[in-house]
Amino acid sequence: MEDSDSKPTRKSASAKSRRVPQVPRKRSQPAAVTIRDVAERSGFSSATVSIVLNNAPLARYIPDTTKGRIQRAASHLGYRPNLFARSLRGRRSQTVGVMVFDMTDPYCTLVLRGIENTLYQSSFLPILTDVHNERSRFERYLEMLLDRRIEGLVVLANWLFVDINVLADLEKNNIPTATVGRDLNNENISSVIVDNAAGAYAAMDHLHSLGHRKIAFIRGPRGLTDTEPRWRGVRTLAHERDLELDSRLIVDLPESGDPFSSFEQGYKLTEELLRRNRAFTALMAFDDMTAFGAIRALNKNGIRVPDQCSVIGFDDVAPAALYSPALTTIRQPMELMGTTAATIVLEAINSGFEKKSAPTIHRKIIPELIVRESTRQLK
Amino acid sequence: MEDSDSKPTRKSASAKSRRVPQVPRKRSQPAAVTIRDVAERSGFSSATVSIVLNNAPLARYIPDTTKGRIQRAASHLGYRPNLFARSLRGRRSQTVGVMVFDMTDPYCTLVLRGIENTLYQSSFLPILTDVHNERSRFERYLEMLLDRRIEGLVVLANWLFVDINVLADLEKNNIPTATVGRDLNNENISSVIVDNAAGAYAAMDHLHSLGHRKIAFIRGPRGLTDTEPRWRGVRTLAHERDLELDSRLIVDLPESGDPFSSFEQGYKLTEELLRRNRAFTALMAFDDMTAFGAIRALNKNGIRVPDQCSVIGFDDVAPAALYSPALTTIRQPMELMGTTAATIVLEAINSGFEKKSAPTIHRKIIPELIVRESTRQLK
DNA sequence: TCCCGAAGTTCGATTTAAATG
DNA sequence: GCATTTAAATCGAACTTCGGG
Structure with a gap:
């Protein structure tokens, strides 16, 4: 036989x-x-x-x-x-580039998992690059990825230095690209973002319904695209409920590329708020990192959370659930966002293979309020 | 011209x-x-x-x-x-595989960054795979990586199911491999681990020098290779200082592949300890996640950290610094460990190219005590 | 004409052996 | 022989074309 x-x-x-x-x-x-x-x-x-x-x-x-x-x-x-031989002939690499702007950001982890998992289903493999928020590194990595003939690119865009131009090479090379966390308003680059206004609205609604009226705010840095819509969400609700926003209870994070700095700034700005001597019963932080810093500052000043002050964050990064008290926050469905971005890219790859051209997709996902222990009914 | x-x-x-x-x-x-x-x-x-x-x-x-x-x-x-053409001829891919057992583990982030950064210096690119602690996925990914002719492999080994055999293919294919976080005792696979005994010893020394004598312990799961040496470190110090370890203050984490579960178990086991009604002034947790769970349980039961009970962790994952109170812990220099592993692999690749054979390297790194706010002098 | 299979070309770069003055 | 350059073979798979039954 x-x-x-x-x-x-x-x-x-x-x-x-x-x-x-x-x-x-x-x-x-x-x-x-x-x-x-x-x-x-x-x-x-x-x-x-x-x-x-x-x-x-x-x-x-x-x-x-x-x-x-x-x-x-x-x-x-x-x-x-031999995949080299195969790819040489067929011009397909079965590879997708993943570009992160700062791996250290806890935001990345789950998004990456979503991407990884989706690619895995399609037998694609990700090449991971971390540009450390440096432009030169961005450019170098982009070149390296293009050299490897990546078939698509997912960009985790939690950064500041972007102008639309940086991704011009991608358009030239016709590589399907999707960004997560930021919309570039480019007609060839898809995006998956969260509905920041809706999220902030929900957060405010939560605080308001718990009876809080004197609310302090740590807003995001002006340079971030997330900042404006979140504040808009706050104002919308305030307007609807005839709530007045006290400008002496509003502070802004400075610009920065580093996630850890928003923790430190959260700490400092909260102390600043306390120094102003305007009472507040709740604090809404720009994101979870800021909220962690704020809670630390409150604790340091003898203010218990949530007994004496409620705190709400935004993102629901992993540590939020571990915190003591566990953080009430607005969840960005990060794994889903990763999955979505990867799916968009994969579909564009496939349709490019069948000569159809894939549409650019801009997906805005509604975030979810996660009530934990850091907020409480005002007595 | x-x-x-x-x-x-x-x-x-x-x-x-x-x-x-x-x-x-x-x-x-x-x-x-x-x-x-x-x-x-x-x-x-x-x-x-x-x-x-x-x-x-x-x-x-x-x-x-x-x-x-x-x-x-x-x-x-x-x-x-065209890198495909070049690789086809030259059999080099300028690619290193990175295999993580659970991306979700906060331990990963910094190690990954160390790896990424080191590879970047040498113009290598990492292919990231996350096996989700599943054997089938491990095998599939390993095949995919071999198909892509990775020149080396770094394995982030924070998992349980390993037997030495799983990496046999690698030996067959002569691919330089290094593990981080676990020593496989394989003569062809390099490893970078932390000196667990030294770390636990340092943690105990810290608690002891603060005056703590009644110390509770949450030990690691038996299946983990880290568990035994850490406990050995504890016993060594206890012996040196004539400290008696009360067996009623010692509990063990159950086996599990999931990092989040050690948080939950930390919570549950701490409550269990409290129910036993044996006073303790300090608690040493197996790792930071466990410590977070413990602090939460203590807080819930009205015990303030560190005022009424000191808590120390192990690892120094990112959230440890953000926690309130900031966690005193034993730092595994994760970025360095990633760097070290990647360097070992790169050097093996280079020496393989010059026909020398590279030695297998087992590096044991001394961890560092990081004193923050969760431990305090016993009054 | 239909079915089956082989020969030969192509992808793009590297390298060996050889040719030229 | 020396310095300079190149034709041709090679890597391994995929695809196009063609021929025989």
């Missing part, structure tokens, strides 16, 4: 002559099995092997006995096609 | 005939510039171009004028070599 040499015809003879005799490979590598080895062992040509193994259209005509023989030969030899 | 057609000799004529006339590419892709385009424009053959651009040994003989012409032509056309 051996599956070799059952066809000792002209074919195997010609197959033998196709190469310089048996020059054993010099490398200490385990002598990779090539398609020709499979061809030889199965008694068919490499073309037939390729067609069968890829189940190409032509495979229709090939009888099952042939297919079986080839498949058995392949698996017996442990054949694995 | 144009650098084309200054050599209209036989060469350029032969170069013209080497290909079917100008068949414009059908693809909408931006018609990649190949080495032959550079050859044509500069008036030399592709062989010469390759030699010059790679500064190959033979480039010694090539006059500077030629080099200049070729380089100018290349940069003028914006030539970027």
Whole structure:
């Protein structure tokens, strides 16, 4: 029942002559099995092997006995096609670039997992790059990714220095791209963002419904695109409920690229608020990191959270659930956002393969209020 | 001063005939510039171009004028070599696989950054895989990575199911591998771990020097290799200081693959300790996640940290510094560990390229006590 | 004409052996 | 032989074309 040499015809003879005799490979590598080895062992040509193994259209005509023989030969030899050869010919890399602006940001983790998981389903692999918020690094990495012929790119855009121009190369190269966390307003670059206004509205609604009227705010830095819509959400609710916003209870985070700094700034700005001596019963922080800093400052000044002051964040980064007290916050569904961005890119890749052009998609996801322990009914 | 057609000799004529006339590419892709385009424009053959651009040994003989012409032509056309072609020939991918067992673990972030940063210096790119603690996924990813001819592998080994056998394929394929966070005791797989005994010793020393004598312990799960040495460190110090360890103040984390569960278990086990009604003034948790859970439980039961009970963790994950109170802990220098592992792998790759065989390296790093706010002198 | 399979070309860069003056 | 350059082989898979039954 051996599956070799059952066809000792002209074919195997010609197959033998196709190469310089048996020059054993010099490398200490385990002598990779090539398609020709499979061809030889199965008694068919490499073309037939390729067609069968890829189940190409032509495979229709090939009888099952042939297919079986080839498949058995392949698996017996442990054949694995050389992806370099395949990619060289077919111009596909089965690879997607992932660009993060600061890996250290807790925001990244779950988004990355969503991306990874989605790519995995489609047998794509991610190349991870972290540009450390440096422009030169961004450019270098972009080049490296293009050199590797990534088929798509997902950008985790929690950063400041972007102008639209930076991604021009991508358009030139026709690489489907999606950003997470920031909309570039570019007609060729898809985006997945959270509805910041709705989130902030929900946060305010929560505080308001708990009876809070004197609310302090730490707003985001002006440079961030998230800042304006979140504040808009706050104002919308305030207006609806005839709530007055006391400008002496409003402070702004300074610009910064570093997630840890928003913690420190949250701390400092909260102390600043306390110094102003205007009473407040709740504090709404720009994001969770800021909220952590704020809670720390409140605690330091003998103010218990939530007993004496409620605090609400935004994002629901992983530590929020671990905090003591656990942080009430607005959840950005980060894993979903990663999944969505990756899906958009994958679909664009596929449709590009079928010559349709994929539409640019801008998805705005409604965030969810997560009530934990850092907010409480005003007594 | 144009650098084309200054050599209209036989060469350029032969170069013209080497290909079917100008068949414009059908693809909408931006018609990649190949080495032959550079050859044509500069008036030399592709062989010469390759030699010059790679500064190959033979480039010694090539006059500077030629080099200049070729380089100018290349940069003028914006030539970027096709890495697939190059890799196919040269069998190098400039890629390292990174395998994480659970991306969600806060332990990962900084290690990843260390790896990324180190690879970046050497123009390597990481392919990131997350096996979600599933064996099947591990195997699938390993195959995919091997298919892509990764030149090395870094494994972030914060998991349970490993037996030494799982990495056998790597040995077969001669791929330099290093693990972070766990020593496989395999003579071909390098490792970078922290000195758990020293760390636990330092933690105990800290508590002891603050005057604590009644200390509760949440030990690690038996299945983890970290568990035993940490406990050994505790016992060593206890023995040195004639400190008695009360077995009623010792509990063990159950097995689990999920980092979040150690938080929950930390919570539950602390409540369990409290129910036992044996007084303790300090608690040493297996790791930071456990410590967070413990602090939460203490707070819930009206016990203030550190006023009424000191708590110390292990790892120094990012949230530890943000916590309120900020967590005193033993820092694993995670970024350094990532850097170290990546460096080991890169060096093995290079020495493999020069036919030397690289030694397997087992590095044990001394962790550092980070005193923050969760521990305090016993009054 | 239909079915089956092989021969040969292509992808783009590197490298060896060889040719030229 | 020396300096300079190149034709041709190679890497491994995929695809196009063609021929035989």
